Amino acid sequence: MYSLYVVTPTNPRPPRLADLTRLSQTLRQVSSLYWVLVDDAEKPSVQVQQLLRHSKIEHTYLTYQKEFTDLNCPEGFRDPKGQLRRLAIQWIVEHAHNGSVMFVLEDSVVDLQLFEEVKLTKGISVWPVGLTSPIGISTPIISKGYVTGFHPPSSLSSNNIPADMMGYAVSVQLLRQHPQTTFHCSDESPEEQFLQRLGARFDNIELKAQNCTEIYVWRTRTKKLKWPEKVNMLKEGNHQFTNLPTLYLNVLENNRP
């Protein structure tokens, strides 16, 4: 069985293959890891499927399904990230039995040291995240072994756990005890309200990353880049019998929205 489900939302964009290649090269080093990749697209990308097969990581590749029930969302409401996370949570509750679940963005950084700690999550675990908006660090505040607050504090309720989206994990068992609990598009702060509904409190969250003194997760962002354009290949002359058509195909095919 798997001890860690890593959920990664993705969407077709120029650096996607680069970001996913790099992330897969970290995840492949973690034992008993299962990767749930959820794509904001109606059909799967051939390149992403190849990348997943090649990575040898156990995985499920989900794509956006129009017929997927979007809880509490007004008609026509567009909330791609929430949609993808709901889809992942639904899949995990239906298919998994043990282990823990964490969210990892494709262009973020996770130190390998964290995964082994996260696997030990009994209910809800929390750790610091670096380079977050607005103040650069998101973390529980620990004093004499107890959680006394959050930095920065919640804007909704002083009793909440306003963890960053990449700063917490929940156990599969806890999710299965609350099968209706997910991310709602009506939520002001979806992560925080999700954790609240699962019963997270200052006195029951488990602290990771050396008792929250180390940064093992960073919210880096890959700069937006342009798609290579086939027109540039054609400009220079006839490249029909060269490596260029294959190269452009490998980069572009099925990776555009």
Place this chain on the structure above:
Amino acid sequence: MYSLYVVTPTNPRPPRLADLTRLSQTLRQVSSLYWVLVDDAEKPSVQVQQLLRHSKIEHTYLTYQKEFTDLNCPEGFRDPKGQLRRLAIQWIVEHAHNGSVMFVLEDSVVDLQLFEEVKLTKGISVWPVGLTSPIGISTPIISKGYVTGFHPPSSLSSNNIPADMMGYAVSVQLLRQHPQTTFHCSDESPEEQFLQRLGARFDNIELKAQNCTEIYVWRTRTKKLKWPEKVNMLKEGNHQFTNLPTLYLNVLENNRP
């Protein structure tokens, strides 16, 4: 002995620890790899030293030395990246005997598949790089097994190899046969002129990445981010006896310019 020297220029900036952690998690999977990290700083960063030790990658961590001879550079001329690459080349010529040398930026992506191919470099090897400026792909053009040009072509000479900085490797032996050859600050296109001085021609470059049909290297860029500020920690109250001082110290100490 080592079969691959990876040179990475770095400088103090907010996502540095994140970028280097992620890159180290790729490089640690490559056998017989030696990492030459060259820092645009006068003294080494404690955090970077810890990261390197922890990665278990064999390495040398060089910092900018004021007394380092800056070939052909007018006095006061500032060319940090060239300076760092010259420093790395000088160190390799003095210390290494075999293997090949490639440049990898800290926020780029290299597919693990490439390293084993690069290790086989006899003289000069070249491969495609994705997400490059201005057209998104930099590659030799191959027709019927022969190099017939470059995409995009060189602006200096149609016989040159205008490879991207991350699109080539040279053997240590070739470098030692040309001990005076390095990057010059007077060069219009330093990589291209470096390869030219080492004797790279269409008919002697070795082609990697499945005969230049696959993208195994991408020039991704991590978005610029702000430093976390200690003032934010102090705003909320007295955190002297919490985890916050250690956390801020771990992120900031020795990583500011």
